Amino acid sequence: MTLSIRIEARQQQSLVMTPQLLQSIRLLQLGHQDLRAHLEREADRNPFIELHEPHSGGKGRVRAAMPASPSAKPSLPTSTGAASSDGTERLAETRAETRSLEAHASAEIAEIFACRTDRAVAFALVGALDEAGYFREDVDAFSLAHGHEAETVGRVLARLRAQAEPAGLFAADLAQCLALQLDRRGRLDPVAETVLAHLDLVARGDLATLRRLTGEDEAGIAELIGEIRRLEPKPGRLFDTADRVSVVPDVVVTGAPAKGWRVELNAAILPRVLVDERYAARVAAGPLSREERDFLSDCRASAQWLTRALDQRSRTITKVAAEIVQRQSGFFAHGPQGLKPMTLASVAEATGLHESTVSRVTTDKFMQTPRGTFEMKFFFTTAIASSAGGEAHSAGGVKHRIRRLVDAETPDAVLSDDDIAARLQGEGIEIARRTVAKYREALGIASSVQRRRALAMRRIAS
Known part of the structure; x- marks a missing residue:
């Protein structure tokens, strides 16, 4: 066998992921909160990028008018500008103005305790509450970590459990939370204590075993369980929390089955990105070194590219959303029973996009409809x-x-x-x-x- 060396020319195709292509893909996948943070970072580092918050004027949505006939294709007229203020009010699912759990508990402490030392211990206990309003830590470990006497911590904790409103705050677990509430009502008797010690039987509805453990008849057990089910298992959720996030839709669907559906991109949730061309011209006219000119040229090109990429992102999201609405018109007319089978591949084929692009468009994006707000992934079944x-x-x-x-x-x-x-x-x-x-x-x-x-x-x- 002999070995020989020869030169061959082969032709093959490959996708080169340029930095701008990677950035476009990333912009498409980001939800509006992450995208806003990204735009703010870009504006900080690029002197030519201006961010304008939405204001009234009625020109802030990229629209897709859906015809009443499901066979007709939607048109996609676009407009630029800011969304109207009434649109913002209609879209945002705002939460009620409620006090935070920490603020409420602190007010309770001010009423319950007069001693400065007890108040200091109580405020430390508030900091250890979870979202349900429970204090789940070991008292001895907590005392050691905060430099308080374990006896003092135990006494203060017991008083908070007995007096703080709503009943159940500072409980160690679900059983104690429910027991505290029954105790305030004068209903914590031995039968109730036994039932609360066997909540697993309550969850399974095992009345026979509960009757045997308590000696109570079936009607009495059922009445007690009914009362327990009406109690609040998580008193802390009655209050606002710092990390509670409102769901704001990226796309809005309005209209009616007979008149057709309108698909609108909610531009009110993001600032407009503009290139300050006047500033760019003024700077370019001044005395600059070559390095400075290169830097400013790169910044200007980057700003212009960003505006184009965001416009393309808006149009792609609207295009996919319009296709979803057209294919799932039965859902909008009749509810969940009207959902039809739909895959990423079928939407990708209809819109001329890659399947991975459709996946990115529908990730972490929400659609407000006359039947509620849904993640766009919901419609794929x-x-x-x-x-x-x-x-x-x-x-x-x-x-x-x-x-x-x-x-x-x-x-x-x-x-x-x-x-x-x-x-x-x-x-x-x-x-x-x-x-x-x-x-x-x-x-x-x-x-x-x-x-x-x-x-x-x-x-x-x-």
Whole structure:
């Protein structure tokens, strides 16, 4: 065998990821909060970038008018400017002006304690509360870490649990939280204490075991459980928290089935990015070194590219959103049961985009509709075959149907997974029992045995 050396020329294609292409991809994937932070950083480092917050004027949305006919393609006229103030008020899901848990607890401490030392310990305890309003730390470890006597911490903690409002604040766990609330009502007797010590039995609806442990009859146990279920398991959630984030939609869908749907990009959530050309011209006219001119030239080109990239981002999001609305018109007209099977690949093919681009567009983006605000990923659902050979059903629509069947149950007619599968098959949905069980668990619906016990308890309590 002999070896020989030769030169060959081969031609092949490859995608070169330029820095600008990588940046465009990143801009497309960012949610509006992360994008705003990115724009602010760019404005800080680039003297030619100006950020203008949205103001009234009614020119702030990229629009896609959806025709009433589902067969007609939407047009995509665009406009620039800021979104109207009334649009901002309509879109933002604002939270109520509530006091923070820390502020409320501090006010309670001021009323309960007169001693300065006790107040200092109490304020330290407030800092250790979790979002539920529980104090879950070990008292001895907490005392050592904060330089207080364990006896003092225990005494102050006990007083807070006994007097702070709402009842249940500073509890160590769920059972103690509920016990504190019953105690304030004068309902914490030995039977209640036994039931609270076996909350797992309450969750399972195991009345027989609870009766055996407490010696109480079934009606008494059911009444007590009904009262426990009406208590607040997380008193801390009644107050505002610093890290609670409002969901603001990126896209808004308005209209009606007969008139067609309008898809609008909510430009009110982001500042407008402008290139200060006057400043650029004034600086360029001054005496500058070559390095300074190169730097300013790069900054100007970067600013111009950013405005183009943001405009392309807006148009891409609107294009994908319009396609989603057109394909899921049944959802907007009839609700979740009107969802149709839809994949990233099908939307990508219809819009002429890459599947990965559609995935980035729908990640961390929200759509406000007449039926609520949904993540754009919500509208993508797999297909379930029709037993009659007709049009396939969407997994989302089938889940909604399962929920409706369970909600209609009575204590004497609780459906098993087999029963639900049979009902759905009777409606032309080809589905197996194990798929029903998987969807039921995904919806957070208990098993038929647990639902039967819960319905029986409610009937007894009523």
